[in-house]
Amino acid sequence: MLTTQSSISGSSQSPRSPSSQPYLSVSVTDPVKLGNGVQAYISYRVITKTNFPEYQGPEKIVIRRYNDFVWLQDRLFEKYKGIFIPPLPEKSTVEKFRFSAEFIEMRRQALDVFVNRIASHHELQQSEDLRTFLQADEETMERLRFHETGIFKKPADWMQIFKDVQSKVSDVVLGKEKPVEESNPEYEKLKHYIFELENHLAEAQKHAYRLVKRHRELGQSLADFGKAAKLLGTCEGNALGKAFTELGVKSETLSIKLQKEAEQLLMNFEEPLKDYVRAVQSIKATIAERANAFRQQCELAETIKLKEINLDKLMLTRSDRVGEAEHEYKELKAEGEEATRRFETIVRLMSEEIVRFQEQKTRDMGVAFHEFAKGQARLANSIADAWRSLLPKLESCSPV
C-alpha cells in the first residue's frame, strides 16, 4: 500500500473532537468495467467525506474514470506552479493487460493515493477544481474533461514538457538562443540530483519488477519439480517412493507461497518504487515550469529595458508618442512585476515542497523497505519450516 500523509489537515495536535477538526478524506473504490471492445474503460466510485465549508455536504459519491483524474492533474498543474503535483499511474498501452485484476487493483490504489495526497496538501486541498472533481455530476465532468482533454488538446503530458525543455537546450546548442538560466549553484545541485535520482530509481524499480517475476518463475519451477517428484515417487514405491512423494508435496506447497509473495512484492515494494519515480518526474515538470517562468521574467526585463531607453529617447525629442510609450512602458512594468512575482512564488514553493518531498519519501520508502524485509523473511521462514518438517520423515525411511 502506498502511504499518504495523515488525512487530517491543519494542526494535528489539537485535542478537539473529530467533528470540529477540519478533515477531507477520499476513497477510490469499486472498479467496474463499462463499455464494449475498444471503447471499454474502468469506472471508479469516489467517496468524499469532509467537513470543509466549501463542500456541498459531509459525504458525496461520484463516478469517475481515469481521464477525469488526468483532467484534475492538468488543472492543478496549471494553477499551482511550483508545487509538486502528485503523480498519476501511467496510461496502459497493452490491451490484454489493461483489464487484468492485478492491473485494475494497482491502478485503483494509485488513484486513491493520488487524490488523498491532493486532499492532504494544505494548498492543493483548497483547489476549486478538486471540489469540482469530487462533487460534480457525471455529465458536467464529461463536458469539462472533453473540453480540456479532448481530441483538440492533448492531456497534460510530462513528456511534452520535457520535450519543450529539451528543445530549448538544442536551440541553445545550435546557437539559436542564448541560455537563460538561473545562476544558482544550490539550485543547480538540486536539478542534477533530481535527474540522477530518476535514473537510479528507475533502475531499482526495474530490478524490483524483475524480482517479482523471478519469484513467480521459481514458484512455477518448484511446482513442476514437485509434480515430477510425486510421479517418480509413485513409480518407485516403498520407502524411497514415499520420500519422493513427500518432497513433491512440499515443493508444491512452497510454490504457492512463492506466488503469494510475488504478489506482495509487487504491491508493497515495486509499486512504491514506481510511485517514487513518478514523483520525481513530477518534480522535473516543476523544474521546467520554473525555467519557463525565469525565462519569461528575463525576457520581460530585457523588453522593459529597451522600452525604457526608447521612452527616454522619445522624451528627449519631445515626441508626441511619449504618452503612448509611457503607457506601454507602465503596462510592461506591471507585467514584469507579475512575472517576477510568479517566478519568486515558484521558487518559494519549491523550496518548501522539496523539504516535504524528502521527508515524505523517506517515510514512504521506509515502509516499503520494511514490508519488503518482512515479506522476504516470512517467505524464507516458511521455506525453512517446510523443508525442516520433511527431515524426520526422510530419516525414518529405511532401505528396501
Next chain:
Amino acid sequence: MMRQENHGDQEADLHASQDDMESLVLDEPPSSNGQSSPSASTSVDRHSATATPATSSQGFNSILEPPSYADAIFTSFDSSSSNGHDCPKPSSYQSESPTRSEFLKIWVTDPQKELELSNSLVPGGTSYYTYLITTRTNMPEYGGPGSEFTVRRRFKDVVTLADRLSESFRGFFIPIRPDKSVVDSQVMQIEQFVELRRVALAKYLNKLAVHPTIKKSEELRLFLVVKGKLPLTRSVDMASRMLDGAVRLPRQLTGEATAVTDVNEAAQPAKGGRDLLRIFRELKQSVVNDWGGVKPTAVEDDKEFLERKEKVAEFEQQLSNLSQQAESLVKAQQDMGETMGELGLAFVKLTKLETEGAMFESQTIRANDMKNVATASVKASRLYRELNSQTVKHLDKLHEYLGVMLAVNSAFSDRSSALLTVQTLSSELVSLQSRIEKLEAAASKIFGGDRSRMRKIEELKETLKISEDAKSCAVREYERIKENNRSELERLDRERHEDFMGMLRGFVLNQAGYAEKMANAWEKLAEETGGYVKDGS
C-alpha cells in the same frame, strides 16, 4: 553488527561489478562451528560389494533440532572450508564392510598432444591426445596396500576397454563410457574439449572402479597398470571377414564343409560385419518368435523379469522428467540470485547519491535505510548462488542415474540377445532332427540303404551333436546373464535407495539451511526498518 562505512568503502561499492559483489562489505562471515558432520551426499564410494547403509548417522541427529542447520551445512558444504580432500568424502550412512574396505581411485591428468605414426595417408600425420592415468589402490589383485601405477592412454584405448568389458560382462550394468563425439571448432576450442574429456574419463574410470565386479576385472587392471601399448585387442573374435565369422556356426547351417567350430564361440553374440549370416539367422528367428509361428523351446516366460523391465522403463521416464525439472529449478534459483544482486547494486548507487551532498537529514536517514536494503539484498544474492551450486551437486545424482539406466538397458538387451541365440539354435536343432528323421524314414524303405543317403545321415548326426553342445553353451550363457541381471538389479535397488535418500536429505537440508540464513538477513533488515509502520496497520 553493521560496520560503519566510510566514503571509501562506498566508492568501492559503487564500482563493484557483479563479480566484485563478493568483495562488498557485508556483515558477519559464515559462522563456523565445531561439528564436523560429514557431507550428506556427494558421490558415494562403494568400498565393498556388500555395503549396507546405516539407518541413521550421528551427524544428522545432532542437527535436527533447531535453531539451525545452517551452521552444520556450512562446514560440510562450504567449499572454502575444505580439508584438502580431493577424494569424494565418504558417505555418512556408509557402513563399514566386514573386511577392511577396498579402494581403487583413479586420476586423469596432463593431456598431451602426440602425433600418429605415419602409416596414414595424410601427409604429416594426424595427432591425438593422451592422458596420464594414475591409480592408487590397496586391492590384492593390484599388489596390495600402497600400490600406485601410472600409464599413458589415449581415448581409443578407453573405447577398447569399454568394448572388451561389454563382451566379458554381459548382463552386468556396466557404466557407459564417454562419447566419441568429435569437436566442432565452431562450437568449442580444442582445449575446452580436451578438458571436458579429461573430466569425463576420470568419472568413467572411477565408476568402473567402484563396480564390485568390474573393479576386479583383468581388462581394467591391464588398462590401468601396463605401461606402453594397451595389451587388449579390439575384440575377442579374430576373424573380421564375413566368411570367417560364419565359421563359428555348424557348417551345415551355412551349407559348407569347414572345420569344427568352437562351441563357445557360438554362444557369443553375433557381431556386425563378421557374423552377417548369423545375424540373418537370428533375425529370422526373432521374426518367427514375433509372429508366433514355431514355438521356440526357450521362451522368455520369466514374467517377473518382464514386469521388472516395464517398471524400469517407467522409472527411467519419470527420472528423466524429474531431471529436466531439476534443471529448470536450478535455473530459476540462479536467476533469483542474480536479480537480487542487481537490485542490491541499484540500491548501493542510490545510497551513494543520497549521501553525497545531502541537503536534508531525511536524505541521510534514507541513505542509511537504502544501504541496509542493499546489504540484505546482496547477502541474499550470495546465499542463492551458494545454495544453487550445492543444489546442482545434489540433483546431479538424478542425471547420473539416467546414465545408469543406459547401462541397465544394455544389460537387458544382452539377456535378450542371449535368449535369441538359444532360440535360434533350438530351431536349428529341431529342423536338423526332422531332416534326419525324414532321411532315415526314406532310407528304411530301401533295403540295404542308399550309400550316399547313409553318409548324409551320419554327417547330419554329427552336426546335431555339435549343435546340441552349442545350444547347451548358449543356454548356460543365457542363465549366466540372467543371474547377472538379477544380482545387478538387486545391487541397483540397494544403491539407488542409498543414493537417492542421500540426495533427498542433502537437498532438503541445504534448502532449509540457506532459507534460514536468508531469513536472518531479512529479519535484520525488518528490524532496522522497524520504525516505519504502514498507515492503518
